[in-house]
Amino acid sequence: MKRLAFLLATWFGSGRLPGPSGTWGSLAALPPAAALVWLGGPWLLALATLAIVAAGWWSSEVYTHSTQREDPSEVVIDEVAGQWMPLVVLPFHPWAWLAAFIAFRLFDILKPWPVSWADRRLPGGLGIMADDLLAGLYAALLLGFLWPYLEI
Template identity: 35%
Template sequence: MTSRQKSTPKFDLRKWTHFLALGFGSGLAPKAPGTFGTLAALPLIFLQSLLNPQWAMVWILFAFVLGCYVCGQTAKDIGEHDHGAIVWDEVAGYSLAMWCIPFEWQYLLIGFLLFRFFDIVKPWPIRLLDKTIHGGFGIMIDDMLAGFFSWLILFALVQWQAFS
């Protein structure tokens, strides 16, 4: 059991900050809340795919800034930094991973797997950020970097397929 799963704090889904931080409630899944939080991003990623790249990036930056606030506030309310149920960071990170990527099941699956890999394994420098930066920004930044690394690989794959 990880430190993110030890306690069962009192979340209040009537508070908009908790509702968003918990990925619309998906973070309350008893097993793999980060995975369910990532899946909760799919409707938002669909809407993101309808935007031009600039507006999609505005959405992602908004999700990041909003996440810094709602995740930080929720962590403060429950008295625990980055509890496993706080999954808005996965929503924003997966959104970044899918920026300018076609909304097709193959890419969604590959992006999902890449993002979960980077989010769970936390290779350097993701692990460094996870361990050293705290508060809402700390909760968000490691997942945004995981999303960026996932996007780099996925974008390269899409480009390679376009020229094959």
């Protein structure tokens, strides 16, 4: 089970790539999200997001306990869950998904309140997941509101 937790927490090793692990995790989230939308539409992606939140909480908890590190940068399943949130509310279109990627990454990096609060205050797997879920929620709300007004 520990191997499965490590595999999920690093999103199949994408969090171990050199450079910005959060960006790699967000990019690695896009192909499976596209497959889910293609197979079952945004409802399947929404259900999968809920499953990833649960799996992320568990796997990041196992990972942090095993490594004795509080918020390891290679744990990127939180980016996957956060990245999928705006994709649920947007059309399956390259420009929409690029906007979702950029918006999520900006909210994840800038950490407006309460993203910053969750990042600093919540412990363990919940803390690892919560800040990215809030960043994903911000991106989903912003783009869900703006997208119908954009002429793309």
